[in-house]
Amino acid sequence: MTIKYKIFLCLLTHHRVDKLTRLVKSVKNLEPHPLLEVEPVIVVNTLNDNFYQEVLDADFGFKVVRTESNGKPGKGKNSCRKLFLESDADFLSQIDGDDWLYPTFIRSMYQHIEHYPNIDAVGLHPLDIVDHIQRGGHMFPVGDQGQYWGCVWGVSLCAR
Numbered sequence: 001m002t003i004k005y006k007i008f009l010c011l012l013t014h015h016r017v018d019k020l021t022r023l024v025k026s027v028k029n030l031e032p033h034p035l036l037e038v039e040p041v042i043v044v045n046t047l048n049d050n051f052y053q054e055v056l057d058a059d060f061g062f063k064v065v066r067t068e069s070n071g072k073p074g075k076g077k078n079s080c081r082k083l084f085l086e087s088d089a090d091f092l093s094q095i096d097g098d099d100w101l102y103p104t105f106i107r108s109m110y111q112h113i114e115h116y117p118n119i120d121a122v123g124l125h126p127l128d129i130v131d132h133i134q135r136g137g138h139m140f141p142v143g144d145q146g147q148y149w150g151c152v153w154g155v156s157l158c159a160r
Contacts (some may be wrong), residue, residue, distance in 0.1 A: 003036070005090045005110070007038045007090070007091050008093070009038050009041065009095065010084070010093070011023055011042045011043065011136075012076050012094055015048065015051055017055060020042070020055065021097075030101060030105055030151065032106065032143045033110050040062045042060060042064045043080055045069045067082075067083075080092065102127065104138035107138050132149070134149050
């Protein structure tokens with residue numbers, strides 16, 4: 001089967017390479033979906049030339065774009081929107097550089113997009129669960145021993 005949708009995933013950052021490193025690691029650990037392609041792009045929206053160089057030196061393996069900054073978060077978020085509109089992607093997902101994604105992020109996004117095919121915007125507010133048993137939903141093993149399961153319950157997993 002061929003790719004059905006493409007997500008332009010903006011990793012928006014302006015400081016803290018350590019936090020960006022954590023985010024990049026979570027993106028690299030995403031479980032793939034056969035119908036959803038994810039194009040990660042690191043968007044550096046900073047006034048700090050040294051930080052931009054630090055991101056380049058980290059060589060994360062993703063495309064890095066520096067955008068014009070005025071020191072306010074809105075300018076960076078709008079730059080992600082502009083880059084998305086210039087892309088060939090179907091959807092935009094913007095993640096702040098100090099956040100991270102669960103391994104099941106792509107599966108959750110696909111399920112939500114499929115259920116709401118005319119959607120313009122998705123704002124997912126998850127409830128995190130870690131338990132010793134699988135309760136359903138998009139679960140993933142947590143820890144080295146595999147004795148715990150993590151899950152993110154969001155609107156795409158609730159009764160509609």
